[in-house]
């Protein structure tokens with residue numbers, strides 16, 4: 001049965017707060033890269049719950065591991081040692097080349113901790129008014145501090161006064177960064193997404209990443225990277241900044257880390273690992289045994305099934321096909337991204353494509369008004385990529401023909 005006609009912004013329920021303009025379907029179950037709605041209609045999932053369902057749905061090794069953990073213990077709280085925290089932290093340290101981890105539950109929480117770490121780094125060296133460099137079009141979350149760091153007025157509107165202490169600069173412009181911070185002794189950190197997700201799949205260039213790393217080292221600033229969306233294998237490396245061969249001082253993770261179970265993490269290197277001391281930061285849910293098991297099993301399965309290689313290889317294939325099919329079309333501005341994090345920027349807003357794709361049996365998102373965003377589970381197969389293209393391309397061509 002087909003989904004009802006598209007009706008964006010219809011409140012889903014009289015009792016749930018109206019914070020999302022939802023696609024008028026409800027998903028009831030999934031298998032691999034396929035999900036079904038409550039009417040039994042099937043969809044190919046090219047969104048993965050916004051870069052969360054790394055292993056797709058109902059994964060045959062993840063689900064029994066989580067069931068086993070639930071039957072043992074779900075939550076204990078951080079008054080006690082949680083062995084899974086040490087195991088997952090050790091793994092993240094090994095994969096990142098950094099040294100210590102703080103666990104939380106979401107992306108904004110990880111970023112909030114990054115901002116606190118950066119400020120305390122400053123205070124510890126006598127800077128009473130620490131300032132953090134952030135970027136145009138950035139997205140770091142919707143708490144008051146993270147929306148203040150976010151570079152999108154729509155997200156900030158109505159929530160002022162914003163948190164002070166941010167200096168905003170354009171992407172990929174090292175001279176602009178130097179100029180904005182010139183002679184300012186209060187700068188403590190630079191904070192960005194390696195590939196901006198919500199801002200429209202905007203990558204930081206490799207030379208820029210290297211130059212910022214060097215500047216941070218020279219000036220004793222912390223290099224803080226938000227890998228919430230671009231991390232956990234999505235681009236074909238564990239963390240997208242690894243394409244530039246750099247190591248940050250602080251890194252935020254969430255989304256794909258728990259393959260659907262809420263897990264966030266702040267990973268710190270030697271310059272930042274000992275800034276927080278008991279009493280400086282905490283969270284009730286962060287690092288609970290279920291969350292840790294989800295993270296440990298997600299990484300184990302990713303390694304066993306070589307999902308990084310798959311993301312890189314199938315991402316290249318998808319990018320090539322998209323560029324070949326749409327790249328020269330006048331209504332298409334640019335097709336960009338890395339691995340399985342791809343944006344197709346059109347010349348005009350294209351939010352209607354979300355509902356049209358759902359009607360056609362495909363889940364996608366549109367971000368920054370005019371960028372079609374593809375973030376499929378990392379278990380996607382080449383045949384499923386072909387299916388994705390077969391569903392998406394006619395919709396985009398039809399949309400472009402309507403101009």
Ligand SMILES: Cc1ncc(COP(=O)(O)O)c(C=O)c1O
Pocket residue numbers: 050106107108109111139140141142193197198226227228229230254255
């Ligand atoms: C780069 C980035 N940082 C932070 C967040 C916020 O994460 P959460 O929604 O888990 O708070 C997001 C969410 O889209 C994100 O893409």
